Amino acid sequence: MEKPQIAVQLFTLREEMAKDPKGTLRRVAELGFDGVEFAGYSGLTVEEMKQTIDELGLKAAASHVPLEDLKENLSGVIEDQKVLGSRYLVVPFLEENEQTEEGYLSLIAFLQEAGKTCREQGITLCYHNHDFELNLLPKDGRQALSAIFDETNAGALMAELDVYWLKKAGEDPAGWIKRYQERTPLIHLKDMTTDEEGFFAELGTGGVDIEEITKLSATQKTDWWIIEQDVSRRDPLESIEMSIKYLKEIM
Secondary structure (H helix, E strand, O other): OOEEEEEEEEHHHHHHHHHOHHHHHHHHHHOOEEEEEEEEOOOOOHHHHHHHHHHHOEEEEEEEOOHHHHHHHHHHHHHHHHHHHHOEEEEOOOOHHHHHHHHHHHHHHHHHHHHHHHHHOOOOEEEOOOOHHOOOOOOOOHHHHHHHHHOOOOOOOEEEEHHHHHHOOOOOOOHHHHHHHOOEEEEEEOEHHHHHHHOEOOOOOOOHHHHHHHHHHOOOOOOOOEOOOOOOEEEEEEHHHHHHHHHHHHO
């Protein structure tokens, strides 16, 4: 089985992308990344973005698109993914007012139907977690993230498990990857400082067992390891350079 390819979530480089998207993407390519995961297109049209990544030899690993955009214009979002060559479409975040039992039930119903629509068009819909989905649903008794995946099927929804947020919630990331091993084509690789703050850290510098996670996911149906650092205390380009160097050392 081939090892997953390596991408960077461009939210990590949001300030750099806002100033110079093409120059930033050039640097990403120079650092040895296979692809990028989008979080918007930094003022470029999807056609311009596709041309840019093609010229640089980068692939569109996936796209984070706000849930509201998916609800309002799913067909348009799917067409954008086709232009980019992005096979994976990701729900990145759930607003606080939607983080209720009723909100999750509504979300699950939407994901099941939207995922079927995506699949018919050759796109795979995924859900990306934070820590709040690990809270228990008051009436249901399950963790919200479990309910999301248990009440949908793999034909409609897959997982983009974020190992930092699982660890932040007191969970075992490897355990979740094993549990949903048939549904984890994308994994967000992040590390976490070992102090009380538990801040975002470059891979290999914190307390998340990245080596265990990569060894495990490399044996499963994972297509992309995606490096993301929500906030960096150094230059973000330096952070992702440290992270990809570490990742390639342990591959």
